[in-house]
Structure formats: structure tokens, C-alpha cells
Amino acid sequence: MKDEGYAPYVVERYLTLFSEQRTLDIMKAFQRAPVPSISVNTCNTTVKALRERLEAKRFHLEQVPWCSTGFWLYDARDYERKHDPGSLAEFSIAPGATHEYLLGLYSLQGASSMIPPLLLDPKPGEQMLDMAAAPGSKFVQMGQMMQNKGVLVGAERSLERIPALKANVQRCGVTNSVIVCNDARYLGEQFQGFDKVLLDAPCTGEGLMGSDPSRKNSRSVGDIETMMNIQIQLLEKAVKLVKPGGRVVYSTCSLAPEENEHVVNEVLKKNKKFKVAEPPKSIARYFEPGIVKAFQVKFREDLANAVRVFPYSHPARPEGFFAAILEKPGARGGGA
Amino acid sequence: MGKKPSSRPRRARDDREPDDERFPGDAGRESGRDSSLESGRAVPKHVEKERESHWIDFATKEQKDIVHEEVNMFGDGDGAWEALVVRGDNNVFHYQKGNFTSIHLMPREAKDRFKVLMGNPGLKHFGLFLGMFKGNQFNLSLEGAAELVRRGAATRNWIKLSDDGEKSFLYGQDIKKPALQEVCPRGITHDRGICIVLNARGECLGLGKLEARDPRLVKVSDDEILVKHVVDRGVYLRDQDRFA
Numbered sequence: 001m002k003d004e005g006y007a008p009y010v011v012e013r014y015l016t017l018f019s020e021q022r023t024l025d026i027m028k029a030f031q032r033a034p035v036p037s038i039s040v041n042t043c044n045t046t047v048k049a050l051r052e053r054l055e056a057k058r059f060h061l062e063q064v065p066w067c068s069t070g071f072w073l074y075d076a077r078d079y080e081r082k083h084d085p086g087s088l089a090e091f092s093i094a095p096g097a098t099h100e101y102l103l104g105l106y107s108l109q110g111a112s113s114m115i116p117p118l119l120l121d122p123k124p125g126e127q128m129l130d131m132a133a134a135p136g137s138k139f140v141q142m143g144q145m146m147q148n149k150g151v152l153v154g155a156e157r158s159l160e161r162i163p164a165l166k167a168n169v170q171r172c173g174v175t176n177s178v179i180v181c182n183d184a185r186y187l188g189e190q191f192q193g194f195d196k197v198l199l200d201a202p203c204t205g206e207g208l209m210g211s212d213p214s215r216k217n218s219r220s221v222g223d224i225e226t227m228m229n230i231q232i233q234l235l236e237k238a239v240k241l242v243k244p245g246g247r248v249v250y251s252t253c254s255l256a257p258e259e260n261e262h263v264v265n266e267v268l269k270k271n272k273k274f275k276v277a278e279p280p281k282s283i284a285r286y287f288e289p290g291i292v293k294a295f296q297v298k299f300r301e302d303l304a305n306a307v308r309v310f311p312y313s314h315p316a317r318p319e320g321f322f323a324a325i326l327e328k329p330g331a332r333g334g335g336a
Numbered sequence: 337m338g339k340k341p342s343s344r345p346r347r348a349r350d351d352r353e354p355d356d357e358r359f360p361g362d363a364g365r366e367s368g369r370d371s372s373l374e375s376g377r378a379v380p381k382h383v384e385k386e387r388e389s390h391w392i393d394f395a396t397k398e399q400k401d402i403v404h405e406e407v408n409m410f411g412d413g414d415g416a417w418e419a420l421v422v423r424g425d426n427n428v429f430h431y432q433k434g435n436f437t438s439i440h441l442m443p444r445e446a447k448d449r450f451k452v453l454m455g456n457p458g459l460k461h462f463g464l465f466l467g468m469f470k471g472n473q474f475n476l477s478l479e480g481a482a483e484l485v486r487r488g489a490a491t492r493n494w495i496k497l498s499d500d501g502e503k504s505f506l507y508g509q510d511i512k513k514p515a516l517q518e519v520c521p522r523g524i525t526h527d528r529g530i531c532i533v534l535n536a537r538g539e540c541l542g543l544g545k546l547e548a549r550d551p552r553l554v555k556v557s558d559d560e561i562l563v564k565h566v567v568d569r570g571v572y573l574r575d576q577d578r579f580a
Contacts, residue, residue, distance in 0.1 A: 044486070102506060102569040103539050104482075127449055151446035153453065166461050166579035170479050171572040173486060176443050178450060181458040186378035190452045 004031070007217040010206075017257065017294055022310075026255075026320075029311035033211040034319055036088050036095060039109040039137065040069040041172050043144050050105050057093055062316070066283045067114040069144075072316045104172040109137035112207070112309045112321035116200055116251040117141045119279055119307070119325050124149035126195040131184035131238060134161035136168035138200060143174035152176055153191070157183045185233045187241065196247045199238045201231045203252040203259050207320020210311055228258045235267045239274060244330025247277075251323040257294035260322040261306065265299040268326070276302040277325040287313055290324060379458040390433035392454045392462075399474075400428055403439050403466065406474045409526050410481070411489045419489035420466075420480075429463070437469040473528075478542055478567045481532045485540040494520045494532040495544070495553070495563060502535040506570045511544060511563040513556055523552035524563075531563060542568030 004027055014023040038061075040047050047069060051061055060079040064070030075091045078084065088095060088108075095101065096108050117138050122128045124147045133139045133154030143152050152174065156162055159181050169177055184199075204219045204227050205212070231252070238248045252259050268274050278284070290306025292299050306324035311317045395403065407416045421428060426441035442450055442463035453459065466480040476484075484490040497505055501515025517536055524531045529546030544563035548556050556562055571578060 097573060099502065099506065099535070102572055103541075125445065149443070149445065151443070151449045153449070162460050163576045163579040167572050167576050169461065170465065170579070171569070173479070173482060175441070175464040175483065176446060177462070178446075178453050178459070179461040180453065180456050181460050182378045182456070188378060190456060 005213060005216045007220075009221060010216060013256075017291070022312075025312040026310060029317050030209045030213075030216075032084075032317060033087050034110065034311070035072045035074065035084060035316035036091075037064060037070060037072045037109060037111040037114075037316070038095065038106045039067070039114055039141055040071070040106050041104055041140070041144050042069055043148060044103065044173060045100075045105040050100060053100055053105075054098070057098065059091075059093075059095070064111045064114065064316075065314075066286050067111070067118060070109070070111055070114045072111065102171070107137050107140055107168065107172065109141065110253075110319045111314075111316065112253065112319040113138060113200070114141065115283060115307065115309070115321065116198055116249045116323050117145060118283055119251075119323055120196050120198050120247060120249040122146050122150075122152075122196055126150045127193070128152045129191060129194040129197045129241060130154045131187075131197065131199045131234060132156065132202060133179065134158065134165040136165040138198065139165065139177070140168050140172045140174055142198070143169070143172070143177060146176065148174065148176045150176060151178065153194075154179045155182045155184045155187060155191075157181070185230070185237055187237060191241050193243045194241055194246065195243060196249075197238045197242045198249050198251075199234055200251045201227075201234050201259075201263075203227050203231065203254040204256065205253055206255050206259075207253040207309070207311075207322075210317055210319070224256050224258050227254075228263060231259055231263045232266055235263055236270070239267060239271045239326065239328065242328050244328055246328050248274075248326040248328070249323060250326060251321065253319055253321050255308075255310070255320045255322070257291050257299075260308075260324075261291050261294065261299045261303045262297070264303060264306070264324050264326065268300065273329050274326050275329075276300070276305045277327045278305045279307050279323075279325060283307065290322070379456070390431065392429055392431050392459070395428040395430045395439060399430055399437075399439065399469070402469075402472065402474045403428065406467070406476060407480070407484070409530075410476070410484055410491070410493050410532060412491050415491065416484055416489045419487040420483065424487070426463070428466075430469075431462075439466045439469070439474065440464060441466055476530070476543065478540075478569065478571070481543055482540040485532065485534065485538070490532050490534075490540075492520055492522065493524055493526045493530065494534055495524070496534045496536060496538070497541065499536060502541060505533060505541055505544075505565065506568050508565055508568060508570060508574075510547070510561040510565050512561060513553075513558045516553060516562060519553045523550075525551060530566070533563070533568070540569075542566065 040050050058076040060074040060076045061071040073095055122142045122145045130139050134156040139154050204223050209215045242248050288308045290303040292303050309321035404417050410416050425444050427444050429440045431438045440463040465477050467475050467477040496518040497515050498517045524546045531544050533541045533544045535541050543566040545566050547564050548562040553562050
């Protein structure tokens with residue numbers, strides 16, 4: 001395991017949290033990058049039409065089972081040879097440079113990152129907030145689910161990431177959005193009363209070790225603690241911004257319980273009326289439940305309703321991920 | 337190329353159009369400071385420096401008239417404006433930043449939320465970016481053209497390219513005869529020669545400007561540039577700085 005390039009503390013943590021077999025399964029899956037995946041923009045095309053166009057360009061598409069508009073992408077020749085490098089660079093036509101991509105018919109989006117908008121379930125006419133919107137794949141996915149009706153507000157702290165977010169929004173024809181360069185920890189009264197809030201929090205990115213092997217040894221335990229504190233601040237803000245009867249989805253691409261279950265547990269200690277809701281079975285059945293005990297620390301029982309994605313969850317090696325639906329009790333006001 | 341019409345443009349009579357509506361307190365013009373921001377810096381310092389140099393408000397009647405006329409250059413009668421603003425149920429805003437004035441469409445149902453967000457100094461984008469004013473001239477944007485096409489309202493001043501033509505146009509190339517598949521029946525009659533460039537499937541690739549003498553692009557040679565490239569969808573990859 002040392003030869004795989006993992007920092008020793010990473011392996012020790014996995015062995016403590018999970019069984020030896022699961023640790024080996026995780027590390028084996030992280031040996032290769034996830035298979036690239038796309039999300040069809042059904043505001044601009046249909047799944048069938050896009051599929052035909054991409055198959056004519058020698059792509060092979062495989063359905064992502066938890067997302068009807070999500071597909072894993074293979075180079076057709078590689079697929080026939082059962083060669084799966086999991087790398088965008090191996091494609092004979094770059095998936096991010098096709099005419100269909102430029103026309104906004106689809107976006108490149110990790111299969112795991114399709115989950116939070118599905119759990120949030122934005123509806124046309126609602127008021128949605130994405131607290132960490134850049135570079136925009138989930139933001140665009142939500143805009144598409146809303147069919148450009150209602151309002152979709154995206155906050156992004158980093159000015160350098162705003163151009164990519166705007167480019168994705170405009171390329172895909174999301175016309176009901178507002179983008180602000182704001183630090184979401186300090187959002188004020190302007191941001192009260194949203195129907196639903198997405199917080200895909202900045203994290204150590206441990207779940208991305210397959211696509212970025214440097215993460216096996218570039219992060220320390222101190223980094224986990226730093227991110228955890230930021231995540232708690234962000235989630236504390238998120239639960240204040242959603243209206244009664246509304247929903248917050250908290251997600252990260254980390255496997256660390258300190259960044260996942262612990263953050264939710266801490267914030268809900270001060271916001272006792274919230275509960276962690278059950279996810280739809282159509283999504284939950286592919287993944288594992290949240291952890292209710294880690295490193296001798298017990299968490300609230302309903303955290304078992306959270307969703308954990310491991311890279312061994314599917315042969316296409318989806319990114320490691322965590323997502324939880326937090327529901328705020330109370331009757332929703334009339335109209336979004 | 338056609339002359340700019342001197343008569344007032346025909347407009348749909350629509351009681352819903354908020355000609356005289358203004359946000360209370362003219363929020364867009366006030367300092368732009370959101371006094372409700374909590375302590376702790378919601379807006380990064382470098383962004384806050386910009387706050388005094390831009391404001392947002394409903395487009396003036398004069399601006400709307402110019403935009404209305406330009407948009408209708410690409411449709412039949414009042415069809416293009418109807419599709420975008422009336423049936424699209426959008427409000428028309430101008431966004432002034434320094435010497436630049438851009439026009440955006442924002443859904444009316446988002447009015448209440450947008451009203452409070454307009455004063456946020458970190459506001460970077462909203463709604464559909466329809467185009468930009470250059471003096472008294474309004475230039476339709478790539479996104480505005482795409483939205484017209486998406487709504488089926490782009491019935492005039494368009495050309496269609498072959499598959500090979502699509503490839504070269506998306507690389508920023510001008511259009512010559514071999515790339516051309518079809519021209520709209522009346523030819524390019526826009527007073528500045530602007531046309532929407534479509535692919536063989538009728539999807540919006542960008543905007544071009546007529547160079548050839550024949551607006552119907554019939555009496556042309558193989559070598560001459562018929563339509564000059566203005567903007568194409570390749571900018572989403574090539575030139576993300578334009579979105580800064």
C-alpha cells in the first residue's frame with residue numbers, strides 16, 4: 001500500500017474507518033481515473049438525439065443508473081477492445097471540444113456530482129441558491145431541471161472562477177440565473193428565504209484521488225480540520241437561508257467523516273428542528289448509507305440517511321462523494 | 337444593405353410591459369452597498385472596489401426602442417421581440433459599467449428576488465445577456481442570437497453552413513462559398529449586414545457580417561469572403577477571459 005503513493009495516515013484512517021477489504025477495494029479503484037461522464041442538457045436537446053449524434057462521432061455512451069440524463073463516455077474503439085483508461089486525453093475527439101459541447105447540448109460532469117441536484121430536486125418556479133457555484137456543472141444541471149423558470153442564484157467566492165461559471169451558464173442557455181462573487185459564509189439578508197439551497201462545500205477532495213493521484217499524499221490531517229471548520233461555517237449559513245419547509249443538500253467529494261457526517265452533526269446540534277431526510281430509493285440503492293459512528297465518536301442516527309459514494313460502487317469508478325438532505329420543518333409559504 | 341427604417345417600430349401592445357415601473361428607492365443607482373451584509377466580508381475587497389462604477393436599472397424607453405428595432409431585424413414583424421420579451425415574460429434591464437451599457441433579460445417571476453440582489457456589489461451576471469450598446473447602436477450578442485434561434489424566432493437575416501463550413505467557422509474563419517449551404521429567402525437585409533450563422537441542423541453557431549456585394553449571396557465567386565466572422569461558439573473554449 002505504501003508503494004501506491006499514499007501518505008501513511010491515509011491508509012491508517014481507512015483501515016480504522018472501514019474494513020481491510022473495503023480499504024483494498026477503495027485503493028484498487030483509485031488506481032485509475034473515473035470514466036469520464038456527461039450530463040445532457042435537456043433544455044437544448046433530447047437524450048435520444050444527443051446519443052445519436054455522439055455515437056456517430058464514435059463515442060460509446062453508457063447510462064449512469066442514478067441519473068436519467070447522465071452517461072459515461074467511452075471512445076467506441078476502446079470500448080470494443082475493453083480498454084478503459086478513464087482519461088479524457090485518450091479520446092480521439094476531445095469530449096469537451098465537440099460541436100455538441102459548444103452548442104450547449106451537454107456538459108462534462110462527474111457521475112457522482114450529478115447526485116446533489118437530484119437530491120435537491122429543484123422545480124420550475126422555485127428560488128434556488130447554490131453557495132459554491134463555480135465552475136457550474138451542478139448549477140447548469142439545476143437550471144435545466146428548473147427549465148429556466150424561477151430564479152437560480154449562484155454565489156462564488158473566487159473571482160478567478162467566475163469566468164468559467166459564466167461561460168458554462170451562457171453556453172448552456174441558463175437564462176434565469178444570477179451570479180454573485182460573494183463569500184457564502186457571510187451572505188446577508190439579500191439571501192434569505194430560498195426554497196432550496198445547495199452547498200457543495202470546498203473540501204480536501206479525497207474522493208478525487210483516482211483522477212488526481214497527488215491527493216494521496218498532498219493533504220494532511222490539519223487540512224481536514226481546516227476544511228471542516230470552513231464547512232461548518234458554510235452549513236450554518238445554509239440552514240439560515242432556507243425557508244421553513246425547505247431543503248438544504250450538503251455534499252462534498254471527500255470520504256472523511258470529519259468533512260461529512262461530523263459537519264452535519266455539529267450544525268444540527270444548534271439547529272435541532274432539522275432532520276436528515278431519506279433520499280429517493282432510485283438513488284440510494286446504488287450507494288452506502290452515511291456513517292453513524294467514526295473514530296469512537298457517535299453521530300445522530302438519521303445520518304444513516306446520507307449517501308456515500310465509493311469508487312468501487314460501480315465499474316466506472318465514480319468519484320468518492322457524500323451527500324445529505326437536510327429538511328427544515330414548517331409549512332412552505334405560498335408561491336416560490 | 338437596407339436603410340435603417342425611419343418610422344417607429346411596431347410594438348406589441350402588452351399591459352404587462354413595465355414601461356413605468358421602477359424599483360422603490362431606485363435601488364440600482366444607489367451606492368451599491370448592501371447595508372444588510374453581515375460583518376465578515378461577503379464581498380471580496382477587490383470586487384468591492386468596483387461597486388461604485390456600475391449600476392443596474394430597467395432599460396429606458398429610448399434604449400428599449402433601439403433594442404426592439406434591432407431584435408426585430410431577425411424576425412418577421414414584431415415576432416422576435418414578442419418571443420423574447422412578451423412570450424418569454426422577461427423584464428429588460430440595462431447594466432452600466434464604466435462606458436459600457438449591456439442589455440439583459442430577466443424573468444419577471446424573479447423580480448422580487450432580483451430587486452434585492454441588484455444592489456449587491458459582487459453581482460457578475462444575470463439573466464440573458466442580450467447585447468451591448470455602442471453609442472446609439474445596439475449589437476445583438478451570441479447568447480441573444482442563440483435564444484432567438486432556440487425560440488424559433490430567427491426567421492430573417494440568417495445563413496446556414498455545411499458541415500465543413502461549421503468546422504471552419506467554429507475555428508474563427510470567415511465564410512466563403514464552399515461553406516455556404518443556404519441563405520434566408522430575402523437575403524441579408526440587415527442595415528449593418530449582420531446575420532445569424534446556423535449549422536445544417538439550424539442551430540446557432542454565431543454571428544457574421546456580410547462582405548459580399550450581393551446580399552442574396554448568389555452572384556459570388558468561390559474565393560471571396562462572403563460573410564466575415566464576428567463571433568462564434570468556440571469562444572466558450574478559446575476565450576473565457578471575455579466572461580470575466
